[in-house]
Amino acid sequence: MAKNIIEKVWDQHVVYQEDGKPDLLYIDLHLIHEVTSPQAFEGLRLNNRKVRRPDLCFATMDHNVPTKNLTTINDPIAKKQINTLAENCAEFGVKLADMGHPDQGIVHVIGPQLGLTQPGKTIVCGDSHTSTHGAFGAIAFGIGTSEVEHVLSTQTLWQNKPKTMEIRVNGELGFGVTAKDIILAIIAKFGIDVGTGHIVEFTGDAIHQLSMEERMTICNMSIEAGAKAGLISPDQITVDYIKGRDYAPQGDAFEEATEYWLSLASDSDATYDRVLEIDSNEIEPFVTWGTNPSMGSGISTHVPYAADFEDESDKQALKKALQYMDLQEGTPLTDIAIQHVFIGSCTNSRLHDLRSAAAVIEGKKVSENVKAIVVPGSVTVKKQAEEEGLDKIFLEAGFEWRESGCSMCLAMNEDVVPAGERCASTSNRNFEGRQGAGSRTHLVSPQMAAAAAIAGHFVDVREILNVPV
């Protein structure tokens, strides 16, 4: 019988099945960071339990790390959390890319970069953006701390089999339109909870033409559509990306793995519980104007009117959002002035993202009203970008060039947007206060963020791009 990739990978990981119970699912890779793990390790200690498979765990520090100077963490509680992870990893034998380690970085950037992320794996992390790893054709999802403890002790999770959904992106992407715009358009069109209870497979020509880094941007934000996970069937682009990475299979094993990986792709006549479609020509560079990722529109449009919505609760939600964002109905998006630009986060901090932003700003200057920072996703991304001279392009334009970490994506470290100020951000959440109490976040692609940095307000990046980047 024809199967989609979700069913194939799921079925291969069921350890135990019984009527009236969720499936007991085996976990191939457990990624760990400092914020959601301390209570889980503490639970192990209290119950005198050990980590069942330390070899299938990999830990790093990202959420709290300073991006100005790695050696000084001014916040004593953040420091304690970081030290706690190091102690826990040492005690339980878990591999750790510690502060200053060449593999350190945002957990969802380093997994793929190291070749740990592979097609057909089940991957979890105490972090909702674990969906990023789905770009490789893995079932990857975020879990809570109790589940982190459960995976540490048993390498399994009890999970009800989610429903399956296909989101097909037809056609070819327009000039200046990026992966970020695709996913923001999908969420705006279908809603912030369309994926609840589902794993989504992204399909269609527009998806399979994307590079792995761009695919990660799409899968990263599938959680913003409420999906348990988002994934893309592996193809030759997937295989080529993995080849030669530190934890990738080598030699004959790679050939064998490749054959297995490609066999996981959805069968051409596979079916899904639900199918949604969107046309690439509907998608233009996107900007969010509200307080959740579905509240966004194409750059050529304006902040919506309450009258555009039928549902009373949607009208109310719009009013609340605009009040928080200090925006008026009908304002053209290009009229919105910004004071901050953040290029970074597990959505858009990989080499491709930095290149495409650099191409927009090369030879130009950041507006004097704007404070702009670039935070590469990992130590390796930073190094590669410097080898290409991207750091110089950013610095000459007036950006700050930082150490890697989560930074202003959630502002747990010192990188905070002050109350009442606006940020064009390449991250994934524009929730109230996400980048600092009272801060106002607008989600955009790296090149839209770069263009806004120069103009001091949002602009249609297609007007200033001479060549596609």
Place this chain on the structure above:
Amino acid sequence: MEPINVVNSVLTPLNRKNVDTDQIISKEFLKRIERTGFGQFVFYHWRFDQNDQPIEDFVLNQPQYQGSKILVAHENFGCGSSREHAPWAILDYGFNVVIAPSFADIFHNNCFKNGILPIKLTISEVEELLATGETSPLETEVNLEAQTVTANGKVYNFTIDPYYKQMLLNGWDEISLTFQYDEQITKYEATRKVF
């Protein structure tokens, strides 16, 4: 984890949809390494203004809802970040039931691991509870065994996954349960594809 079955209290009407876990517990409070003590920070930026003064008209600050154990909200409750600090904060504050038309998956899962009962009612039922509860404090009884919510002389039935129902009723520790499947896990590991 504490078992849960019958809960009696007034309900707290939080008439919002898409309440995300960043609002339930803001990131500045995530740095603790314990599971407890988060209740004081729940919905912090809705409860307190920039000078840390209580915002009077926010529902959690109103006297008639003090001591409430039942939180009622609109669709897609708990979306966003996976932080389990959100259910920890809700529980520590005193709620052990959350009623909404729908929940985000990770939050929903996290509730069961902490002895919080998430109840799905229809949109119109939730709107009824919110409207009545906003007008005057509404004494409510939740009965997990019977799968009912009783308020204002009306009984609302809800469905719940039987496995999670047993977990909540018994306050089971899921990890101990899973240890009973050690043999199956070991057998699986022996045949697992490894590259």
